[in-house]
Amino acid sequence: MNKFEQYKQLKEELLGTISEMVNTKKCICCDKEISLLMPEIKSTHPLKQEQSMWGNGIVNKISGGYGSDYDLCEFYFGICDECITNKIRSGHLEDIRDIKTNLRNIGYEGGML
Ligand SMILES: [Zn+2]
Numbered sequence: 001m002n003k004f005e006q007y008k009q010l011k012e013e014l015l016g017t018i019s020e021m022v023n024t025k026k027c028i029c030c031d032k033e034i035s036l037l038m039p040e041i042k043s044t045h046p047l048k049q050e051q052s053m054w055g056n057g058i059v060n061k062i063s064g065g066y067g068s069d070y071d072l073c074e075f076y077f078g079i080c081d082e083c084i085t086n087k088i089r090s091g092h093l094e095d096i097r098d099i100k101t102n103l104r105n106i107g108y109e110g111g112m113l
Helices: 003-019 081-090 096-105
Strands: 057-063 074-080
Touching: 057 081, 074 081
Parallel strands: none
Antiparallel strands: 057 074
């Protein structure tokens, strides 16, 4: 095995080990489980969980800003598709596509204000 193959094997082993740090999430609203679609692949980096495929929901990151007790903190959370639907209907979640449509409708094309 040449050096490149050794490096590639070590990299895969390390990612396999650290991907075990990624666990099934519980929906932040209803506690329903949100699981990785293909957990056997072991390719999820613990700090890039939002880039993986999750079944029946979204896993993403929130971060606190100035003014919050959690300024500079980041958290992963999961929310199931059913709760997303309900929260959109109740106005708790804003669909960014709607915001973009509204901006286009007033002629705003982006850029600095
Ligand atoms: Zn839910």
